[in-house]
Amino acid sequence: MKINRNYLRLEDSYLFASIAQKVGEYKAAHPEKDVIRLGIGDVTLPLGAPVVEALGRAVKEMGEAETFRGYGDYEGYAFLRKAIVGYYGEKNVRVDESEVFVSEGAKSDIANILDLFDADNKVLIPDPVYPVYVDTNVMAGREILYMNGHEGNRFLPMPDADTQGDIIYICSPNNPTGAVYSKAQLKAWVDYANERGAVILFDAAYEAFVNDPELPTSIYQIEGAATCAVEICSFSKTAGFTGVRCGYTVVPHALIREGAELNSLWLRRQSTKFNGVSYITQRGAEAVFSQAGRQWVREAVGYYMENARIIADAMEELGVWYCGGKNSPYIWLKCPKAMSSWEYFDYLLNGVNVVGTPGEGFGKNGAGFFRLTAFGDVNQVKEAVRRIKEKN
Numbered sequence: 001m002k003i004n005r006n007y008l009r010l011e012d013s014y015l016f017a018s019i020a021q022k023v024g025e026y027k028a029a030h031p032e033k034d035v036i037r038l039g040i041g042d043v044t045l046p047l048g049a050p051v052v053e054a055l056g057r058a059v060k061e062m063g064e065a066e067t068f069r070g071y072g073d074y075e076g077y078a079f080l081r082k083a084i085v086g087y088y089g090e091k092n093v094r095v096d097e098s099e100v101f102v103s104e105g106a107k108s109d110i111a112n113i114l115d116l117f118d119a120d121n122k123v124l125i126p127d128p129v130y131p132v133y134v135d136t137n138v139m140a141g142r143e144i145l146y147m148n149g150h151e152g153n154r155f156l157p158m159p160d161a162d163t164q165g166d167i168i169y170i171c172s173p174n175n176p177t178g179a180v181y182s183k184a185q186l187k188a189w190v191d192y193a194n195e196r197g198a199v200i201l202f203d204a205a206y207e208a209f210v211n212d213p214e215l216p217t218s219i220y221q222i223e224g225a226a227t228c229a230v231e232i233c234s235f236s237k238t239a240g241f242t243g244v245r246c247g248y249t250v251v252p253h254a255l256i257r258e259g260a261e262l263n264s265l266w267l268r269r270q271s272t273k274f275n276g277v278s279y280i281t282q283r284g285a286e287a288v289f290s291q292a293g294r295q296w297v298r299e300a301v302g303y304y305m306e307n308a309r310i311i312a313d314a315m316e317e318l319g320v321w322y323c324g325g326k327n328s329p330y331i332w333l334k335c336p337k338a339m340s341s342w343e344y345f346d347y348l349l350n351g352v353n354v355v356g357t358p359g360e361g362f363g364k365n366g367a368g369f370f371r372l373t374a375f376g377d378v379n380q381v382k383e384a385v386r387r388i389k390e391k392n
């Protein structure tokens, strides 16, 4: 028996363990101090009433013989896929129900979609970015190339004559940088992928946070994307589903490689390895698209974006370089006074009792940068910002 040795090539992630340890030590030494966390990537608002009611109704249905449901469709119930197609319609994007696959969240689909691709493909991943893209490809033994995000390109790397990549990850709005590609920039990626015969995996987990109507919220708003892109979406940050677990992935029929529709391959993969998302969860997700659900999402996203505005305004006032925060719940800042990410972490923790996330955790280009998130309580955000400004 031989193990998958690629697992031994994975880098240990000490980031969140180190943060927890440092915060734990500080709190033990200073139990009277009120430490504010601006580093969390999880939502804090509870589920909205429309979702809770829908979940409750579905639970009741499952408890009655006439309405009980067993295994559902691998690709998701038609009622939810229809609602998702309607949502795309509002973005002026035509998606067919058979192109939508309901999942238990974006993370697993990001990993599972790799089943469709040969191990020999070159993978192109932005640095910095959500670390799951790198680790899932290391597990599969794929060669990883990086595209560099930096201050100069505002953390939005673009293809050039030297760019290579068969599987290209794009995360927009980006975690951790909050940077969002414009339509023209995405068009350049779509053209590149179509010319090369590459596939773009477009992670739209934060699409609901895009405020600016000029910015794309789906790659399918870009001409030509249907022949080169898979889009992966999530209810996690949009509707507080991090603990409920639901998302969806769009695989267009027009996306064909080596004569095979990726849609058919994905359906085959899902029907073999996946038994669907629970009926109860899917009814909850459907309610996200109801009128009341949409209103609630607007309010919840608005609440977080107010936090983002408060943090971003403080950065402006302090003259700190940052990106994100306007169309994303993440604020990505350059550590002041040329501090390293960990020096700035210590400075904030010890000096003002605020916790954020050092940029290195998201790739080597994150060194010297720092992520603050807008998912906290507004009063705590205000207090954290007051302290940061005062200490400055």
Ligand code: PLP
Binding pocket: 041, 104, 105, 106, 107, 108, 130, 171, 174, 175, 203, 205, 233, 234, 235, 236, 242, 246, 247
């Ligand atoms: N994609 C990005 C960019 C994320 O930041 C996250 C979670 O933080 C996910 C995907 C995972 O989302 P889900 O909760 O749907 O698995």
